[in-house]
Amino acid sequence: MKNQIVTATQERITIRHVAQDAGVSVAAVSKVLRNAYGVSEVLRSKVEASIEKLNYRPSVAARGMRGRTYTVGILVIELSNPFLAGVIESANTMLSDNGYKSLIGIGRSASPIEASMIESMIDNRMDGVLIIAPRISGKVLERYARQIPIAVIAHHEPHAQTYDTVNSDDRKGAALAVEVAVKQGYRDIAMLGYDFLDSPSTVVALQREMGYVAAMKQAGLESRIIRLPPVAENREAAIRDFLVTTDRPRAVFVWSDLDAVPLINAARTSGIRVPEDLAIIGYDNSPMAAIPLVGLTSVDQNAVQLGRTASEVLMGRIDGRQEARHLLIEPHVELRGST
Structure with a gap:
């Protein structure tokens, strides 16, 4: 049995692999994943241990079958940049107006931290992730976007297919x-x-x-x-x-x-x-x-439009849209005394 699991890790780990490793039914794993009422702590601990061991990530399709959590992760490079506050506030307002709660993670300009934060957002069954100015590569984003809807601000990759981008031009x-x-x-x-x-x-x-x-x-x-x-x-x-x-x-x-x-x-x-x-x-x-x-x-x-537009395209992804959208926001210059 263990040999079969080791072989499976070379492919995509599924809920069946988790159930097999934990020694429980697929239905039991499903209950843990969707946080169903009545799940014992013993069962939850056993399943979560297998999920961590096998590095299991639920697919977007499977997440949809479990129903939405109406939570969205916002991953930002830092909070010391005052410009980003306007983007986050605008995005959060748009999401809130549509019934979503936002949880903010800070990547601290480090790719490993960003990757870990995205994986935590996936593990916590969030409906989507809005990422602002990531340090991780488009290739890594593509991999995560096959598991959870993603929209990205301040990341120019107009040929990406699995996630959306919204940028200032x-x-x-x-x-x-x-x-x-x-x-x-x-x-x-x-x-x-x-x-x-x-x-x-x-x-x-x-x-x-x-x-x-x-x-x-x-x-x-x-x-x-x-x-x-x-x-x-x-x-x-x-x-x-x-x-x-x-x-x-x-x-x-x-x-x-x-x-x-x-x-x-x-x-x-x-x-x-x-x-x-x-x-x-x-x-x-x-x-x-x-x-x-x-x-x-x-x-x-235009921080307000960036945040609002990115939230809109992310919600479109959550609703099932699969074709990529890459949008540019028109900039303008504010003239003051320094010129």
């Missing part, structure tokens, strides 16, 4: 930033990005770099990308070093307000006038950017 947003700078009369326009290291090619910063380079070429200008350390590292020293370089550009488009706000603060505290000495354009239009003392010109990617 990041290339266009970067192009709009360049257009604003050019219209203001700037010609020496650099982009402040970061070292991607092992970041997947789906990250928004890469799309913004592509948009920046294309827009600079269209304007007949030479592009220049200056890279800060990776996002997980402290970048204050690198920002100060950028400000004192002898070939500092006249204007800079920053990949995100996460670095644009500290940059504008560091410039002003070191006596560099903004925009007289250095014009700065950010991306996200985060709440900090709009504070009058900051006054950062920034590309707005």
Whole structure:
């Protein structure tokens, strides 16, 4: 019997394998999975031990047969980014209005943690997962999406078939930033990005770099990308070093307000006038950017629409839609005193 189970693990583990390993009926395993009334703790412990041992993941079809839990997991890269709060609030409101409860997990910019969180959401029989700015690859997402409906924000993979994506049109947003700078009369326009290291090619910063380079070429200008350390590292020293370089550009488009706000603060505290000495354009239009003392010109990617739209497409997946949807939200630029 045990040999049969070992062989089966090379294929997809089913509820029958779990029942066989636990020494109970398939019906008993089913009761545990759907949290049925009257299941003893002894039976539950035995079945859950086999589920963990065999790494069993219920299929989407099987989950549908058990009925919905009306819970959705929201997995976010971090909570320190103020822009994400608006996305989460909008998504949660849309889900709540449609009878769903949301539980939030934090991936902490680490692929293993994100994978573990998604597996926990599957194990807890949630109806779907909304993921914001994942570090895990599209290939891994494809695998999980065969087990649970998934919609992803800030992840550019337009050819994915098993899950949906909703993004700001990041290339266009970067192009709009360049257009604003050019219209203001700037010609020496650099982009402040970061070292991607092992970041997947789906990250928004890469799309913004592509948009920046294309827009600079269209304007007949030479592009220049200056890279800060990776996002997980402290970048204050690198920002100060950028400000004192002898070939500092006249204007800079920053990949995100996460670095644009500290940059504008560091410039002003070191006596560099903004925009007289250095014009700065950010991306996200985060709440900090709009504070009058900051006054950062920034590309707005519409947090409310991102969250609402992603929730809508996720609920469509939960309702049984199988064809993939990959949507782009139109950005615009909010002009303030930094340009």
